[in-house]
Amino acid sequence: MPSNAVNPDLQREREKASFNTQEFTYWWLGGKEKYEAKKKLEKLFLDDPELKDELPISYMSPKELYEHSVRKAVIIAKKLRELRADGEDDVDTYTALFGGALGSALIKEGNPMMLHFVMFVPTILGQGTVEQQIEWLTKAWNCNILGTYAQTELGHGTFLRGLETRAEYDATTQEFVLNTPTISAYKWWPGGMGHTANHAIVVAQLYTKGVFRGLAPFIVQLRDLETHMPMLGIDVGDIGPKIGMKSVNNGYLGLKNVRVPLNNMLMKNQQVLPDGTYVAPKNSVLTYGTMMFVRVALIRDLSQTLAKASTIAMRYSAVRRQSPIDPNKPEPQIIEHTTQQLKVFPQIAKAIIFKITGEHIWNMFNNVSGELEQGNMDRLPEMHALSCCLKAITSADSAAAVEVCRLSCGGHGYMDCSNFPTIYGMTTAVCTYEGENTVMLLQTARYLVKVYAQALSGEPLVPTVQYISDYIKNREFGAFDCTLEQIVHAFQFVAAK
Amino acid sequence: MPSNAVNPDLQREREKASFNTQEFTYWWLGGKEKYEAKKKLEKLFLDDPELKDELPISYMSPKELYEHSVRKAVIIAKKLRELRADGEDDVDTYTALFGGALGSALIKEGNPMMLHFVMFVPTILGQGTVEQQIEWLTKAWNCNILGTYAQTELGHGTFLRGLETRAEYDATTQEFVLNTPTISAYKWWPGGMGHTANHAIVVAQLYTKGVFRGLAPFIVQLRDLETHMPMLGIDVGDIGPKIGMKSVNNGYLGLKNVRVPLNNMLMKNQQVLPDGTYVAPKNSVLTYGTMMFVRVALIRDLSQTLAKASTIAMRYSAVRRQSPIDPNKPEPQIIEHTTQQLKVFPQIAKAIIFKITGEHIWNMFNNVSGELEQGNMDRLPEMHALSCCLKAITSADSAAAVEVCRLSCGGHGYMDCSNFPTIYGMTTAVCTYEGENTVMLLQTARYLVKVYAQALSGEPLVPTVQYISDYIKNREFGAFDCTLEQIVHAFQFVAAK
Structure with missing residues (x-):
């Protein structure tokens, strides 16, 4: 059997399908148009000889794998910039390139620049003022700066109030002073922080006028744009090998009296004024x-x-x-x-x-x-x-x-x-x-x-939990006739009970 | 906190134990004597500076990891030989050195010489005649030859009757001719076969006088003892990276008209006579x-x-x-x-x-x-x-x-x-x-x-399934009083029902 031939057992199974597979594909992808856009995007990336692996990555050391992956990440970023320049990118482009389908096909163990596109840029979009967006987004989209998102620490993850990184406002210089006061305060896990990014959005506990204000996001430069060496007060590196996501380049970050200008705090939802006055968000749930x-x-x-x-x-x-x-x-x-x-x-x-x-x-x-x-x-x-x-x-x-x-x-x-x-x-x-x-x-x-x-x-309850009200009003299930509606009703009844 | 200090939270938990931990340890290990033997064995191996890892193995490529692991495996084998020479080895020694405790501590991702000790030697012991044991075991215990055990094939594993490797007896030369006639007949998975072993016990479908006789084990030399190059007709190598057991060095083996002498078939249970007459095992369940x-x-x-x-x-x-x-x-x-x-x-x-x-x-x-x-x-x-x-x-x-x-x-x-x-x-x-x-x-x-x-x-039923008879005789459970005996009885009752 030539290496590109389809196994006859597999071919026979495909021919036996009792449904229209093309129709199913369109449904899965959200229509024929999306299918064609997907095929076009895949052709652009998967057919590029520079993006193919000559040696299976399993044979590489972590260092070799990182170098291999970051080389490919740069090629992908260049292509993305071209798509963007031609107005041919949309949310599906980024979902595909950093998701479990095309993204994984290109860089199996995870793109070390992923957090730049899926966290750094979106956070500036979501939490930066219009002026801040103008200042940072052009550089970010062009990859003149490469960012990551640093929230989780060695000591605290899901429990956000426990985060220990501090940002204290110094009104005399109009700067924030950032510190990770303990080893457990070190930022831990940010993708691309190991060796890739030169900027990060650092989430820290904000203090102004000596008063605690809650969490706030700050743009911090990690590495020199020319030499890629860590900036003063920055202790940064790779956290080490893991079960998977082996080329995501997860890193750690220690901060020692790192100063950033007032305007590096993202201020769409909450503000610090030059004198240190704090303006709380209108609605913290935002x-x-x-x-x-x-x-x-x-x-x-x-x-x-x-x-x-x-x-x-x-x-x-x-x-x-x-x-x-x-x-x-x-x-x-x-x-x-x-x-x-x-x-x-x-x-x-x-x-x-x-x-x-x-x-x-x-x-x-x-x-x-x-x-x-x-x-x-x-x-x-x-x-x-x-x-x-x-x-x-x-x-x-x-x-x-x-x-x-x-x-x-x-x-x-x-x-x-x-x-x-x-x-x-x-x-x-x-x-x-x-x-x-x-x-x-x-x-x-x-x-x-x-x-x-x-x-x-x-x-009255919202639609998702309406079934609880229904149960409270009528605690008898009644007859079961095995229709789809009845099966759904049975699940709701058991859940409410 | 100095790096060798015990975390105070951990220390406090240990002090709070409501049972005698030393007593529990003795129970776990089968008594004080076994505990002391274990400690002695651990000291001999874990304190050896040559067996320590300077770089965590996660940072190595598969090739580096193999070289690192085989170097340690040789040191372990030398120490084992010394223990054996002094009469200080027993079944616990091998269980420890190739098991999930001491064995894993020494070579985290698996000893590439493990199958020599846990399959090659035991199979010669279990299936070789006394003469064959004398011939092969001395060399094997001294590691003058290094073996593995080759049964599973690319195409068949648990379903043994499906194995395709053939051994045909040639009475004119008093040799068996071994072949893997298809790609799916290739032996696949034997630990240490990749680059380590120079011999294997190959399980093959036996034919004598043109008649099929069932499965039989053959000792086959894979590699030259001086050059370590594959012998004529032998196609051997590593099957590639895996989730775990990364230094077990699992290999593949193809055989093309490989000839081994009559006496290389292990003949304790079944025999082939020089003229090709087949003597079936007294009891195939052995x-x-x-x-x-x-x-x-x-x-x-x-x-x-x-x-x-x-x-x-x-x-x-x-x-x-x-x-x-x-x-x-x-x-x-x-x-x-x-x-x-x-x-x-x-x-x-x-x-x-x-x-x-x-x-x-x-x-x-x-x-x-x-x-x-x-x-x-x-x-x-x-x-x-x-x-x-x-x-x-x-x-x-x-x-x-x-x-x-x-x-x-x-x-x-x-x-x-x-x-x-x-x-x-x-x-x-x-x-x-x-x-x-x-x-x-x-x-x-x-x-x-x-x-x-x-x-x-x-x-009448054997003890393990006696509960089925009990249930058939008395299908009423009776009252449940929550004693241990009753809980066991309840499990048995439900299982039988």
């Missing part, structure tokens, strides 16, 4: 926006990742033959074994369910964001609870599903060349970052307890 | 012995691995402080959080349960082996079913438990320096090798269906 956005984006991306894992397992199950079912017949494709079907099929189903869920919450997020812009906060708690809950559920279930897929490929799934080890490393990380799953579930529980009390006192 | 031994050894070792993982998680939970429970008090050790207790405590309990289970089945295996030597096969099916079942359950549960422990350490568990990535790689592999877990559970199910039928027809 800072939820970025967190919700990232969680919603993660939920969408997980369906893509799980689709990839279950496709690998399904293809393997079609081409691998093992253990006769009927001793008089040749060994069947392993997908003929019931035990194999029970492993692989539910993971395919989950990928599709998470896809529908992801699109639903993506649309809801866009609606709620629009309402927020107009000062309407009504659906914010619902949106927050739903994004917490689904981030936890989809990440935990996807990580478990990837392992089921991997184990369904026997020993071959254990090898790096199956791609499962990389996919698992990427997926299980989502259980921890952007809000640790246990905390996310506790937030969901807190919301549910609150709305349950509202329902008991007869208050 | 070949189960090695498989059962390995599974029992794995079950014992998994308790050790899980104890290690849960110890790391427990220590982290004692020293990490996060998120106040009472807002007026400082952040507590995270083990004070109920959610953290629910993650870590059950894994500690499982490690202890698997320890008791492992010792139980180890003793049972030794008894049954003694009975087998005397021709008594009565308990073989029970022993086989129990070792299959427990291999599957303990490996799947341990792998899941390691991940619970890892995730309970938040982002820090994701880093290689937590040691969780290595432990998970080692543990999840056990789900697949030495009998894929799904197949193991199907074997268990087959046994249970068989004994259930026996119980229904009134035949």
Whole structure:
């Protein structure tokens, strides 16, 4: 069989499909137009010989892998700049290039410049004033500066109030003085901080006039733009090897009396005036926006990742033959074994369910964001609870599903060349970052307890939790007739009960 | 705090222990004598400066890691030879040096010479005649030859009848001719085969006088003893990077008309006479012995691995402080959080349960082996079913438990320096090798269906499944009084039902 021929077992399975696969593809991607845009983008990047790996990256040391990945990241950034100059980039371009599909195909273990595009630029957009956006965004889009986002510390992650990095305003010089006073205050994990970025948005506890004001974001220069050496007072480096995301270049950051100008604090939501007067945000919940956005984006991306894992397992199950079912017949494709079907099929189903869920919450997020812009906060708690809950559920279930897929490929799934080890490393990380799953579930529980009390006192509930009111009004389930509506009703009934 | 000081939170937890930890240690290890032998062995190996890592292995490329590991493996083998010369080695020595405790401490990602000691030598002992043992074992114990065990192929693993490697006897030269006729017949996975071993026990389908006789083991020389280059007809190399066991040096092997003398077939259980006459084994189940031994050894070792993982998680939970429970008090050790207790405590309990289970089945295996030597096969099916079942359950549960422990350490568990990535790689592999877990559970199910039928027809059952007879005789559970006996009875009742 020539190396580019399709395995005949696989070809036969494809021909047997009982549905129109092209139609399914359009649905998955959101229409024919999106499909064609995707193909065009993939051609632009995947056909570039400079972006191909000559040696599988598994054979590299961490240092070699970083150098290899940052070289490719620079090529990708150049192409992105060209697309942007031609007005051919949109949100789908960035979602694709830094997500689990095209992004992972280009740099398997994660792009060391990812946080520049998915956190540094969006945070300036979301939290900078118009003047600050003009000042920083041009440089950032052109990659004249390369940024990352430094919030989590060695000592504190999801529990934000525990962060120890301090920014004290010095009105005499109109500067903030930033410090990480203890070892546990060191920033820990920012992608690209290890060796790549020369700037960071540093989240710190703000003090002005000696009074504590809460968390605020500051743009801090980490490295000299010419020599790439750390600036005075900056202690920066790589945190070391990890299960996955091996080329994301996660770093640490210590700050010792690092001074930044007043204008380096992002001031869209809260302000410090030159004399040190603090102007609090009109609504502190506005800072939820970025967190919700990232969680919603993660939920969408997980369906893509799980689709990839279950496709690998399904293809393997079609081409691998093992253990006769009927001793008089040749060994069947392993997908003929019931035990194999029970492993692989539910993971395919989950990928599709998470896809529908992801699109639903993506649309809801866009609606709620629009309402927020107009000062309407009504659906914010619902949106927050739903994004917490689904981030936890989809990440935990996807990580478990990837392992089921991997184990369904026997020993071959254990090898790096199956791609499962990389996919698992990427997926299980989502259980921890952007809000640790246990905390996310506790937030969901807190919301549910609150709305349950509202329902008991007869208050109307938002659509997502309407089923609780329904249950309280009518505690009898009635007859079950196995229709789809009844199955949904049964889940709601059990959940409310 | 000096780097060798114990964290005060950890010290306080240790002092609060409500039981005698020394007594527990003796129990875990099987008595004070075993404890002292363990300490002595650890001192001999862990204090050797040549066996320490100057650079964490996570920073190495696969090639560097292999060279580093094989250098250490040679030092370990030399020390083992000295112990053996002084009569100071026993089964515990090898269990320790190639297991999840001392073995993993010395070569974290697996000893490339492990299969020489745990498969090559034991197979010659178990399946070689006395003459063959004399011929091969002296060389093997002295490491004048280095072996591995080649059974699994690219195309077939757990389903042994599907193996394709052929050994045809040529009576004219009194040699076997070995071939891997297809790409899927290539041996795949043998540890140390990549670049380390110069011999292998190759399991092949035996043909004499043109008649198929079943599987048989052959000693095959892979590489020249002086140049280490592959012998004529041998195609051998490394299969590539994997999730874990990264320095085990798993390899592939193709054979093209490789000739070995008649006496290279291990002939304790079955024989080929010079004219090609085949003498079948007296009892084909005797070949189960090695498989059962390995599974029992794995079950014992998994308790050790899980104890290690849960110890790391427990220590982290004692020293990490996060998120106040009472807002007026400082952040507590995270083990004070109920959610953290629910993650870590059950894994500690499982490690202890698997320890008791492992010792139980180890003793049972030794008894049954003694009975087998005397021709008594009565308990073989029970022993086989129990070792299959427990291999599957303990490996799947341990792998899941390691991940619970890892995730309970938040982002820090994701880093290689937590040691969780290595432990998970080692543990999840056990789900697949030495009998894929799904197949193991199907074997268990087959046994249970068989004994259930026996119980229904009134035949007496062996102790392990006696509870099925009890249930059939008395299908009423009766009152439940929550004693330990009643809890065991309840599990048995539910299982039988």
